[in-house]
Amino acid sequence: MNKSSVYILGIESSCDDTAAAVSRDGIILSNVVNTQIVHAQYGGVVPELASRAHQQQIIPVVEAALRDAKISKSELNAIAFTRGPGLIGSLLVGTSFSKSLALALKIPLIEVNHMQAHVIANFAHRADQIITQPKFPFICLTVSGGHTQLVQVDGFLEMKILGQTIDDAAGEAFDKVAKMLGLPYPGGPMLDKLAAEGDPLSFKFPHPHAPELDFSFSGLKTAVLYFLQKEKAKNPTFLTDELSNICASVQHTIIAILIGKLKLAIDKTGIKEIALAGGVSANSGLRNKLASEGIKNSWNVHIPAMEYCTDNGGMIAVFAYHKYLQKDFCTQEITPLSRFPF
Numbered sequence: 001m002n003k004s005s006v007y008i009l010g011i012e013s014s015c016d017d018t019a020a021a022v023s024r025d026g027i028i029l030s031n032v033v034n035t036q037i038v039h040a041q042y043g044g045v046v047p048e049l050a051s052r053a054h055q056q057q058i059i060p061v062v063e064a065a066l067r068d069a070k071i072s073k074s075e076l077n078a079i080a081f082t083r084g085p086g087l088i089g090s091l092l093v094g095t096s097f098s099k100s101l102a103l104a105l106k107i108p109l110i111e112v113n114h115m116q117a118h119v120i121a122n123f124a125h126r127a128d129q130i131i132t133q134p135k136f137p138f139i140c141l142t143v144s145g146g147h148t149q150l151v152q153v154d155g156f157l158e159m160k161i162l163g164q165t166i167d168d169a170a171g172e173a174f175d176k177v178a179k180m181l182g183l184p185y186p187g188g189p190m191l192d193k194l195a196a197e198g199d200p201l202s203f204k205f206p207h208p209h210a211p212e213l214d215f216s217f218s219g220l221k222t223a224v225l226y227f228l229q230k231e232k233a234k235n236p237t238f239l240t241d242e243l244s245n246i247c248a249s250v251q252h253t254i255i256a257i258l259i260g261k262l263k264l265a266i267d268k269t270g271i272k273e274i275a276l277a278g279g280v281s282a283n284s285g286l287r288n289k290l291a292s293e294g295i296k297n298s299w300n301v302h303i304p305a306m307e308y309c310t311d312n313g314g315m316i317a318v319f320a321y322h323k324y325l326q327k328d329f330c331t332q333e334i335t336p337l338s339r340f341p342f
């Protein structure tokens with residue numbers, strides 16, 4: 001082992017993924033994710049079941065992360081964990097586990113804000129993965145199942161929220177519409193797949209109003225619900241006949257809302273260095289649109305590799321490395337936060 005290297009174990013348990021990763025000097029060595037499947041039958045995440053599954057999975061997931069990284073726990077320099085935001089019962093599992101492990105190993109403990117880690121996922125890579133890292137300052141559009149944010153990033157530990165959703169998150173809009181269309185949970189990826197076969201201009205949906213750089217998606221969900229009810233009354237097979245066109249049109253609307261606000265943020269700040277983060281950045285329509293708008297408008301666009309877009313321990317370990325360099329550690333008194341503004 002190189003003595004000057006810093007090994008960090010990053011643990012993520014904010015929602016329905018139990019994840020652990022090891023980084024060496026901010027470079028990913030392993031990234032293990034166990035996505036809980038128990039929720040699919042309920043059409044959404046059931047908090048009680050999520051925390052129970054985290055308890056069952058956290059030890060095997062951490063062991064796998066250490067094994068993949070080919071290191072033993074005695075070589076770790078720090079333990080990092082998601083303190084919030086998220087489901088409190090889920091966060092408690094990762095927090096308690098991390099506190100105990102750090103105490104037993106007598107090494108520092110680092111708390112991580114899940115949303116900031118999503119942003120820093122743009123720097124996550126393995127030694128053999130070549131990425132172009134965003135340069136500071138940049139604007140990050142973070143789109144996940146629980147959050148939609150425009151963040152100005154001035155440094156690894158310097159971020160401010162320019163705007164965010166005032167109701168549903170973009171991922172929630174995908175998932176809720178998918179549920180109306182009878183698609184299995186989480187519906188976002190399936191809606192994306194079906195949208196690829198449809199015409200995005202088949203149906204027109206409204207862009208709900210939100211002030212300045214904030215977002216709103218709940219009105220869109222309601223508009224789709226009423227639209228489906230009306231069309232099904234005229235034609236009972238409308239949904240199956242038009243499924244891919246509906247998916248393409250809804251996806252087109254969500255992307256137009258996201259890109260519209262991003263453009264506004266770019267106009268306001270003059271920053272043309274752009275990054276994407278969060279589970280919805282896996283959406284092929286959004287990735288393509290951002291890439292093409294980037295070329296058209298001379299933006300430098302960065303999109304993390306897929307494994308660092310959805311919830312993962314890698315982003316926790318990479319973000320924590322920068323806190324480690326600042327000796328930004330927390331004590332054993334730390335408790336998780338379901339809401340964790342920054």
Ligand code: KG4
Binds near residue numbers: 144170175279280281
């Ligand atoms: O970041 P993430 O893994 O978890 C949260 O922190 O919320 O994001 C999960 C969200 C879900 O709403 C899921 O439907 C959405 O990301 N998602 C997608 C796609 N893949 C994941 N939404 C649209 N298209 C996709 N391909």
Ligand code: ZN
Binds near residue numbers: 114118144145278311
């Ligand atoms: Zn997330």
